[in-house]
Each structure stands twice: as structure tokens, then as C-alpha cells.
Amino acid sequence: MTDSVTGAGDGTRAVRAGLPEPVKHEPTLPGPVFAAHFHLPGDPTGPYTYGRDENPTWTHLERAIGELEAPGHDDVETLVFASGMAAISSVLFSQLSAGDTVVLPDDGYQVLPLVRTQLEAYGIEVRTAPTGGDAQLDVLDGAKLLWIETPSNPGLDVCDVRRLVEAAHTRGCLVAVDNTLATPLGQRPLELGADFSVASGTKQLTGHGDILLGYVTGGDAAAMASVRRWRKIVGAIPGPMEAWLAHRSLATLQLRVDRQNANALVIAEALRDRHEELGVRYPGLPGDPSHKIASQQMRRFGCVVSFTLPTRARADRFLDALRLVDDATSFGGVRSTAERRGRWGGDAVPEGFIRFSAGAEDPQDLVADVLRALDESSR
Numbered sequence: 613m614t615d616s617v618t619g620a621g622d623g624t625r626a627v628r629a630g631l632p633e634p635v636k637h638e639p640t641l642p643g644p645v646f647a648a649h650f651h652l653p654g655d656p657t658g659p660y661t662y663g664r665d666e667n668p669t670w671t672h673l674e675r676a677i678g679e680l681e682a683p684g685h686d687d688v689e690t691l692v693f694a695s696g697m698a699a700i701s702s703v704l705f706s707q708l709s710a711g712d713t714v715v716l717p718d719d720g721y722q723v724l725p726l727v728r729t730q731l732e733a734y735g736i737e738v739r740t741a742p743t744g745g746d747a748q749l750d751v752l753d754g755a756k757l758l759w760i761e762t763p764s765n766p767g768l769d770v771c772d773v774r775r776l777v778e779a780a781h782t783r784g785c786l787v788a789v790d791n792t793l794a795t796p797l798g799q800r801p802l803e804l805g806a807d808f809s810v811a812s813g814t815k816q817l818t819g820h821g822d823i824l825l826g827y828v829t830g831g832d833a834a835a836m837a838s839v840r841r842w843r844k845i846v847g848a849i850p851g852p853m854e855a856w857l858a859h860r861s862l863a864t865l866q867l868r869v870d871r872q873n874a875n876a877l878v879i880a881e882a883l884r885d886r887h888e889e890l891g892v893r894y895p896g897l898p899g900d901p902s903h904k905i906a907s908q909q910m911r912r913f914g915c916v917v918s919f920t921l922p923t924r925a926r927a928d929r930f931l932d933a934l935r936l937v938d939d940a941t942s943f944g945g946v947r948s949t950a951e952r953r954g955r956w957g958g959d960a961v962p963e964g965f966i967r968f969s970a971g972a973e974d975p976q977d978l979v980a981d982v983l984r985a986l987d988e989s990s991r
């Protein structure tokens with residue numbers, strides 16, 4: 613897969629992303645810089661003054677993520693955060709004030725309803741719309757910001773980003789896309805016209821299930837300045853060690869994503885072809901309700917598959933019977949995980965709904981484990 617802007621493929625770009633110019637006797641990727649403050653004689657000029665404002669380890673990571681989110685666009689800026697929620701909150705609370713209106717998904721990440729309550733407490737009007745079917749179009753009038761999550765977590769519905777951006781921009785409304793599930797190798801929201809690409813780096817971006825991280829990438833300097841100001845105010849900053857680990861993990865992003873997404877497709881096909889109807893959803897599966905639009909705007913379809921077992925008890929037995937798949941929340945790691953999503957409450961999913969995250973195991977082992985667990989749990 614090559615890119616028209618720089619000519620480099622995704623694997624090449626991933627291994628080189630954000631690396632500084634080589635310096636004799638220095639490592640290729642400089643180690644984490646642990647500093648609460650930096651030597652600063654005289655007038656305080658930037659960039660490195662105090663550790664809540666800037667850190668050289670973040671700078672390298674921010675460049676790396678920017679090169680993946682918007683290759684060839686040097687005017688784009690990226691800011692890293694302590695978690696995906698820190699990044700999301702920073703966009704929402706820096707862009708909106710009392711009297712403004714925002715449109716949120718009603719089937720998005722499970723913390724969004726809590727965010728909604730907080731936005732409303734600050735006098736911001738919140739409207740919601742489902743992700744599939746571009747129903748957001750009906751509630752855009754007068755909105756300041758449209759927040760979309762595509763593919764949605766956990767329902768895996770997809771909306772048409774270009775179409776929604778066009779409708780929003782005509783009305784003077786900004787658009788932010790939660791790009792967590794797709795990763796920048798799966799989807800580039802800024803190239804689809806969005807103003808912000810926001811994501812949790814906790815999931816497939818870093819992919820080992822051992823750090824929390826978030827980021828915001830945007831092309832509008834003024835909007836990004838206010839997001840930066842918000843990060844400084846709330847101090848929702850990643851530690852240098854997490855930032856460095858994340859950057860190190862990016863080198864294998866293309867390898868992990870391609871292996872995990874291929875596994876997701878194989879699992880989805882195996883579930884679809886079973887004798888029992890499981891309501892399997894995967895945007896990469898031809899025939900899936902999301903597939904058509906996903907094919908127009910995504911370059912890869914993600915590592916998450918969902919399906920529904922008839923009862924909660926069957927779902928629990930299935931999860932118990934799996935040997936290669938951990939019963940755990942979150943997704944995107946190199947080790948496959950699955951969970952009964954309804955155990956949390958909050959998501960509008962049936963009791964037997966399973967969110968399955970494909971890891972980097974060998975496909976035949978993974979499929980065999982899943983099919984065996986399905987058979988055993990049906991008895």
C-alpha cells in the first residue's frame with residue numbers, strides 16, 4: 613500500500629515515524645526524557661520550560677502520530693494526552709462553551725453519556741444521533757461541533773464522514789472523528805475533511821495492553837491552540853515513559869494491524885458460516901451493513917468483530933471455554949480478548965453480545981479455539 617503524497621508505504625512510514633535526524637553516538641529513537649523542569653536561564657522562551665507544557669519525548673511521538681494521521685501535511689499538529697478520554701474531553705471542553713450545541717453519537721464509547729451530563733451541567737446543549745444511516749444530518753442545524761465515532765464501539769456501525777463533514781461545514785459546524793477503532797492506518801479523518809482526529813492510543817495504536825494514551829490531530833492552528841491550552845489547564849499529560857513506549861510500539865503498527873485485522877476477517881467469516889445465526893458484525897465483511905461506506909473511506913477495517921449468542925449464560929460459557937482468548941475489556945492488543953459487553957450496562961446491546969478483539973495469534977489456532985468454544989458452550 614503506497615501513499616500518493618510521499619510515496620512511502622505504511623510499513624515504511626510506521627517504522628520511521630517521528631524519528632529525529634540521526635546524530636552520531638545517539639540512539640535512533642532517543643530514550644524518555646524525565647524532567648519536571650528544564651534549565652531555563654533568562655527570559656522563559658520555549659519550547660521546553662516546564663514538564664506540563666512540553667516534553668521532547670512527546671514531541672517525537674506527536675510528530676510520529678501526525679505523519680501517520682496526515683502524511684505529507686506538515687501544517688497538521690498533534691497533541692498527546694494521558695488517555696483517550698483526556699484527549700476527547702480536551703476537544704469538547706476547549707471548543708464548546710455555554711449556549712453552544714454539540715451532536716454526539718448515542719451508540720458510541722461508553723463514557724460519552726457521563727461526558728454528556730458534564731457538558732449539560734456547563735450549559736451546553738447536547739443532541740444525539742445513531743452512527744449508522746447518517747442520521748446526524750437531521751440534528752446539525754445550529755450545532756457548533758459534530759462528534760462522530762466510526763466504526764462505532766461496540767456496534768461497529770459506520771457513517772459517511774465526507775458527507776457529514778460537507779453538511780456540517782456548510783453550517784459552520786466543526787467535525788471531530790474518534791479514530792480509535794480504525795487507527796491511522798485504517799482511516800485518515802483529516803483527509804476525509806474532518807477538523808480533528810481524536811483517539812485512544814490505549815488500543816490498537818500501541819497494541820500491547822500495557823499503557824493508556826490519547827491524542828488529538830488537527831489542521832486548524834487556532835483550534836489546536838485552544839486544545840493545547842486545555843491540556844495545560846487540566847494537566848492531562850502522558851508520562852515520558854508511556855510516551856516513549858508508545859513511540860516504540862508504532863514501529864510495528866503496520867505488522868500488528870495487518871495480522872490482527874486479517875485474523876478478525878477470518879473469525880468473522882467462520883462465525884458467519886456457522887450453522888447457528890450469530891448476527892456477526894465486521895465492517896470488512898462483504899454483506900455487512902457497514903461494508904459499503906467503510907470500503908469508501910477506510911483503508912483497513914479494524915480488529916474488532918461482534919456477534920450475539922442467544923443468552924447471557926451461553927455467552928459466559930463461551931468465554932469460559934476459550935483458551936487462547938482472554939476474557940478482558942478493551943481491544944486492539946496482540947493477545948486476543950473477548951467480553952460480554954452487557955456486563956458493564958450502558959451499551960444498548962443484547963445480554964449475549966460479545967465484543968471480540970482479534971490478536972496476532974496464528975489464524976488457524978484462533979479460529980479453532982473460537983469454534984471449539986462455541987461447540988462446547990452450546991451443550
Ligand SMILES: *Cc1c(COP(=O)(O)O)cnc(C)c1O
Pocket residue numbers: 695696697698721761765790792793811812813814815824825826
Ligand atoms: C477506549 C476508547 C476511548 C477511551 O480511551 P481511554 O484511553 O480508555 O481513555 C474512547 N473512544 C473509543 C472508541 C474507545 O474505544
